Amino acid sequence: MQDRPTIDELLEAVAGYLRDDVMVNTTGRTNFHGRVAMNAVEMLRREISTIEDHYAREWDGLDHLLGVEPMPPYLAAMRESLLARNRSLSTRIREGDADSGDFRHQVVNHLRKVIHDKLVVSNPALAAEG
Amino acid sequence: MDTATVEAGLRKFLHKNTGHDPAFAGLARLSGGAGRETWTFDAQLGDEKLEGIFRCDPVAGIESSAPRILEFHLLKAAMDAGAIVPEPLWDGDETFPVKFFVMRRVPGEALGGRLIRGEQYAHAREIIPTQLAQSLARIHRIDRAEHPEFEILPAPVEGASPARHEVENYERIFREVSPxxxxxxxxxxxxxxxxxxNPPERVLVHGDYRLGNFLYGEDGLRGIIDWELAHWGDPMEDIGWLAVKSWRFGGDKPMAGIGDYEPFFADYEAAGGCPVDRDRVRFWELFGNLKWGVITITQAANYFFGRNKTVEMASIGRRTAETEWELLRLLEQAGI
Structure with a gap:
């Protein structure tokens, strides 16, 4: 285990540097990229604080749609497994299984939750709208 | 091209077209699109001061696209039809080894967010939706029979849906690029x-009719630019693309962030546009959001594959979710 600062505290320091030093003292391209970098760091802080909840929720939703599977114990393995399961879901949609009826309804509800979770990380203002 | 090459060629070209030996003040390349080079210049031509734009293909020896070859003629046809566009002055010749032309410079801004939020643009926001509807109607009325030179523009296969090719194209890109x-x-x-x-109409479609490709000032619309994606197709394609969420730049109305659907449709029809088919507009708006979503993936791929290792490119990959959110909303609205 690392000593403090925690991941979040260190990222907060990087974001603060980008906001209060880089952006204040630069113009043009460097200023613009400074802003983009600050936003990226803030996005990472939100992602790290929500990733376990969001992965678990997406996994549960896919269990409901595709059948129950045991959840991998590590985040890295979880990402790979989620990608594989989303490929399965994509195939089902391409084959017409979600064209209508109850399965479509469930797929859309699941995706609405999953995309909303993505926006909570990537665009919280938009997520707050709906 | 470097500045000296452009200046030397432009001097020769302007002399040939005006009879004057131009005195240049300020010749500079504008940043922006990777597609073409755009240079701005002031030239004293006898008693007249020309504020001009020089547009050229970046590389010699590569076959130019049809809309690029025709950009001068597209602007001219649009202007003759009464659309608000920069005035094309002279089409290029052999002076440069690349395709080029010269147009009059239109003063104004193009950044979407500034139109949406700038206090000085309150009046412009009121009138631009109508101006966009009118100009689009006039572009769509350009008579194909009078412009045989436009036959080289891309066109849908006879009898097939003009949308099929577009949807297939972006599906192919999505499957090739998305990891x-x-x-x-x-x-x-x-x-x-x-x-x-599968509508019967085949009109001249601008192809990238959206906030960001409109020059504007406090007095309203000043020029529709970037004709590189012009083609023959469904007139509703331009209307749907104009309504895509990303081109609202945070504005709370659907058309370019500043206009509502129905007034836009009414203005467009009143200016002689095609009958507005709301289902087709919705089709193209939905397609437009998907198209932009695929583009965000391709831009982020520039980072993954090392072609553009900037934090800006990488971050665009996290914008895909916004298009997914809008697509879910539109699919639901379409009645699923």
């Missing part, structure tokens, strides 16, 4: 294939 699955895009592609419109 990860996107179930929302699968739902959207599926819906689009099931609702391909």
């Amino acid at each position: 990860d699955p996107h179930p929302v895009f699968e739902l959207a592609f599926r819906w689009l294939y099931q609702h391909l419109p």
Whole structure:
């Protein structure tokens, strides 16, 4: 285990540097990229604080749609497994299984939750709208 | 091209077309699109001061696209039809080894967010939606029979839906480029294939009619630019693309962020546009959001594959979710 600062505290320091030093003292391209970098760091802080909840929720939703599977114990393995399961879901949609009826309804509800979770990380203002 | 090459060629070209030996003040390349080079210049031509724009293909020896070859003629046809565009002055010749032309410079801004939020643009926001509707109607009325030179523009296969080629094209790009699955895009592609419109109209479509490609000032619209994607197709394509969420730049109305649907449709029809088919507009708006979603993936891929290792390119990959969110909303609205 690392000593403090925690991941979040260190990222907060990087974001603060980008906001209060880089952006204040630069113009043009460097200023613009400074802003983009600050936003990226803030996005990472939100992602790290929500990733376990969001992965678990997406996994549960896919269990409901595709059948129950045991959840991998590590985040890295979880990402790979989620990608594989989303490929399965994509195939089902391409084959017409979600064209209508109850399965479509469930797929859309699941995706609405999953995309909303993505926006909570990537665009919280938009997520707050709906 | 470097500044000296452009200046030397432009001097020769302007002399040939005006009889004057130009005195240049300020010749500079504008940043922006990777597609073409755009240079701004002031030139004293006898008693007249020309504020000009020089547009050229970046590389010699590569076959130019049809809309690029025709950009001068497209602007001229649009201007003759009464659309608000920069005035094209002279089409290029052999002076440069690349395709080029010269147009009059239109003063103004193009950044979407500044139109949406700038206090000085309150009046412009009021009138631009109507101006956009009128100009679009006039572009769509350009008579194909009077412009045989435009036959080289891309056109849908006779008898087939003008949308099929577009949807297939972006599906292919999505499957080639996206490293990860996107179930929302699968739902959207599926819906689009099931609702391909097949209208009888084949009009000149601008192809990238959206906030960002409009020069404006406090007095309103000043010039519609960037004709590189012009083609023959469904007039509703331009209307749907104008309504895509990303081109609202945070504005709370659907048309370019500043206009509502129905007034825009009424203005467009009143100016002689094609009858507005709301289902087809919705089809193209949905397609437009998907198209932009695929583009965000391709831009982020520039980072993954090392072609553009900037934090800006990388971050665009995290904007895909915004298009997925909008697609879910539109699919739901379309009645799923």
